[in-house]
Amino acid sequence: MHIADLSLGILGANGIVAGGIPIAVGAALSARLRGTDQVVACFFGDAAVNQGAFHEGVNLAAAWKLPVVFVCENNLYGVSTRITETFPLEKIADRAAGYGIPGVTVDGNDVLAVYKAAQEAVGRARDGKGPALLVGDTYRWEGHFYGEPGLYRTKEELESWKAADPIPRFAGYLAEKGWGAEVERIAGEVKDEVERAARFAIESPLPDPATLLDNVFVPF
Amino acid sequence: MRELSYVQALNEAIREEMSRDEKVFMLGEDIAGVHGGAFKVSKGLTEEFGPERIRNTPISEAVIIGAALGAAITGMRPIAELMYLDFSAVAMDQIVNQAAKIRYMLGGQSRVPLVIRGQGGSGRGNAAQHSQSLEAWFCHIPGLIVIQPSTPYDAKGLLKSAIRNDNPVMFIEHKMLYSSKGLVPEEEYLVPIGKAEIKRAGTDVTIIATSWMVFRALGAAEQLAADGVDAEVIDPRTLVPLDKETILSSVRKTNRAVVVHEATRFSGIGAEIAAMIQEEAFDDLDAPVFRLGGKFTPIPFSPVLEKSAIPTQEEIVAAVKALL
Numbered sequence: 001m002h003i004a005d006l007s008l009g010i011l012g013a014n015g016i017v018a019g020g021i022p023i024a025v026g027a028a029l030s031a032r033l034r035g036t037d038q039v040v041a042c043f044f045g046d047a048a049v050n051q052g053a054f055h056e057g058v059n060l061a062a063a064w065k066l067p068v069v070f071v072c073e074n075n076l077y078g079v080s081t082r083i084t085e086t087f088p089l090e091k092i093a094d095r096a097a098g099y100g101i102p103g104v105t106v107d108g109n110d111v112l113a114v115y116k117a118a119q120e121a122v123g124r125a126r127d128g129k130g131p132a133l134l135v136g137d138t139y140r141w142e143g144h145f146y147g148e149p150g151l152y153r154t155k156e157e158l159e160s161w162k163a164a165d166p167i168p169r170f171a172g173y174l175a176e177k178g179w180g181a182e183v184e185r186i187a188g189e190v191k192d193e194v195e196r197a198a199r200f201a202i203e204s205p206l207p208d209p210a211t212l213l214d215n216v217f218v219p220f
Numbered sequence: 221m222r223e224l225s226y227v228q229a230l231n232e233a234i235r236e237e238m239s240r241d242e243k244v245f246m247l248g249e250d251i252a253g254v255h256g257g258a259f260k261v262s263k264g265l266t267e268e269f270g271p272e273r274i275r276n277t278p279i280s281e282a283v284i285i286g287a288a289l290g291a292a293i294t295g296m297r298p299i300a301e302l303m304y305l306d307f308s309a310v311a312m313d314q315i316v317n318q319a320a321k322i323r324y325m326l327g328g329q330s331r332v333p334l335v336i337r338g339q340g341g342s343g344r345g346n347a348a349q350h351s352q353s354l355e356a357w358f359c360h361i362p363g364l365i366v367i368q369p370s371t372p373y374d375a376k377g378l379l380k381s382a383i384r385n386d387n388p389v390m391f392i393e394h395k396m397l398y399s400s401k402g403l404v405p406e407e408e409y410l411v412p413i414g415k416a417e418i419k420r421a422g423t424d425v426t427i428i429a430t431s432w433m434v435f436r437a438l439g440a441a442e443q444l445a446a447d448g449v450d451a452e453v454i455d456p457r458t459l460v461p462l463d464k465e466t467i468l469s470s471v472r473k474t475n476r477a478v479v480v481h482e483a484t485r486f487s488g489i490g491a492e493i494a495a496m497i498q499e500e501a502f503d504d505l506d507a508p509v510f511r512l513g514g515k516f517t518p519i520p521f522s523p524v525l526e527k528s529a530i531p532t533q534e535e536i537v538a539a540v541k542a543l544l
C-alpha cells in the first residue's frame with residue numbers, strides 16, 4: 001500500500017485517510033522555498049474531503065498560493081458508505097469555492113478530459129496562481145479490500161460502470177486514430193513489466209527478523 | 221452456558237443496552253446497514269434500531285468523538301466507534317483536551333457518559349498505521365477510564381458497564397480476538413470496571429498480561445506446568461482504574477512477577493505495574509519484576525517481522541524461568 005519512490009518524487013501512499021494532504025502542502029511550500037518549478041499532485045478519495053486535514057491543507061495551500069493540484073478520485077463510496085450519506089453538496093468540486101480556488105469536475109474515465117484538466121491546473125500552479133481542486137468521477141470495481149462482498153451497491157450500478165471502463169475507451173480512440181499497433185505494443189510491455197515485478201516479489205526472500213529495528217531512526 | 225465469539229458478545233452488549241435505554245446510540249465509519257462495521261460489531265443493529273440510532277459518519281474522527289462528547293454532556297449516551305484505534309490520533313484533541321477534562325474544568329457540572337470503542341494490536345498484516353497498541357497514551361490522561369477485555373465474557377460484561385458509566389471510557393478491543401470464542405451466559409450480567417481477574421491460579425509466579433497477550437501467558441503457563449512451575453495469570457481487564465489489590469495479593473503469594481503486553485515495552489503500562497509492585501510489595505519479591513513488551517519499532521508489514529515485534533509464548537516462558 002505504501003507505494004513510494006522519493007527518487008521519482010513519489011512521497012508515498014498513506015494508510016491514514018487524508019493524512020497525505022498536509023504533507024503535499026508542505027512539499028509545495030518546500031518547492032517554493034527551494035526555488036524550483038515543481039508542482040505537487042496530491043491524490044485522495046471522495047471520503048477524504050471530510051477530514052479536517054483536507055480543510056486545513058487546502059486552506060493553507062490556497063492562502064499561500066502554493067503549487068499543489070488536489071486530485072480527488074470520486075468513486076461514490078468510502079468503503080461501504082455512499083457519498084450522499086456523508087457529503088451535503090451536489091459536487092465535491094463545489095468545495096473549492098470556499099477556499100477561493102478553481103474546482104473542476106471531469107469524467108474520470110475519460111483519459112483526455114483528465115489530461116486536459118490536469119494540464120490547466122498544473123500550469124496555473126506553476127505560474128504562481130495557487131492550487132486547484134480537480135475531481136474525477138469514476139468507480140471502484142472491486143470491494144474496498146480484496147474479498148469484501150460489496151453488499152451496499154447493486155449489480156446494475158457496478159455493470160454500468162464497468163461498461164464505462166476508461167482503458168478500452170481510450171484504446172478504442174487511439175485505434176481509430178491509427179495507433180492500434182502502438183497501443184498493443186505498450187500493453188504488452190506493461191504486462192511483462194508487471195509480471196516481472198510480481199515474480200521478483202514472489203521470489204525474493206522474506207526479510208530477516210534481525211532487520212526489525214532498521215529505519216526506526218536515522219543513525220546518530 | 222452457550223459459546224459466543226468476542227464480536228458476538230460485543231454486539232449483544234450493545235443490542236441489550238440500546239434496548240434498555242433509548243439514549244444509547246452509536247456513531248462511526250461504515251457501522252450502519254448491511255456492512256455492519258469493519259469488524260461487524262454493529263451487524264444487524266441498523267435493522268433493529270434504525271439509522272437514527274446507528275449512524276454512519278463521514279471519515280472525520282475529530283467530529284466523531286467531538287459530536288459524541290457534545291451529545292453525551294447534553295443527555296445522550298453515545299458509543300463512538302473508531303475503526304482502528306490508530307485513528308484516535310486524528311481525534312486526540314477531542315479525547316484528551318475535551319472529553320477527559322470537561323467535567324473537571326466545569327467544576328463537576330457535567331457527566332460524560334461516552335464510550336469510545338475501537339480495536340488495536342498487530343497480527344493481521346495491517347502494518348504500522350493500523351496495528352498499534354496505544355493504551356498507555358490514554359492511561360496517562362486523568363479523566364479517562366481505560367478497558368482492555370480479552371474474553372467474550374469480559375467483552376460483553378465490561379462494555380455494558382462502560383455504557384452505563386458516566387465517565388468517558390476508552391474501550392480497547394483486539395483485532396485478533398474478534399473470532400475467539402468463550403462461554404457467555406444467556407442471562408444478563410455486568411463485569412465491574414476496575415476489577416482484575418485471575419485467569420489461571422498458581423503459586424510460583426504471577427504473570428500479569430493484557431488483551432491478546434493473556435492467551436500467550438496462559439499458553440506459557442501450561443508449558444511451565446509441564447516443567448513443574450505453577451504460574452498464576454492475571455488479566456487486569458481495566459487499566460484505569462487499575463485493580464492493584466488483585467495484583468499485589470497474588471505477588472505476595474508467588475513472590476515473583478512478569479508483566480506482558482503487546483504495546484512497546486518502553487513507557488508501556490508494564491512500567492507502571494512493575495513500579496507499583498516494587499513500591500508496594502518490595503519485601504515480598506524474590507526477584508526483580510520483569511517486563512515483556514513490543515520492540516521499539518512501528519509494527520512492520522512483513523508477517524515475519526510483525527511476529528518478531530511482539531512477545532511470544534516462548535519469551536514469556538524464558539522470562540519466568542529466568543526469575544526462578
Ligand SMILES: Cc1ncc(C[n+]2csc(CCOP(=O)(O)OP(=O)(O)O)c2C)c(N)n1
Nearest residue numbers: 015016017045046047048075077078079307
Ligand atoms: C483516518 C482514517 N480513518 C479511517 C480509515 C479507514 N479507511 C480506510 S479507506 C477508508 C475509506 C476511504 O474512502 P475513499 O477515500 O473514498 O476510498 P475508497 O473506499 O473509494 O477506496 C476508510 C474509512 C483510515 N484508513 N484512516
Ligand SMILES: [Mg+2]
Nearest residue numbers: 045046077078
Ligand atoms: Mg471512494
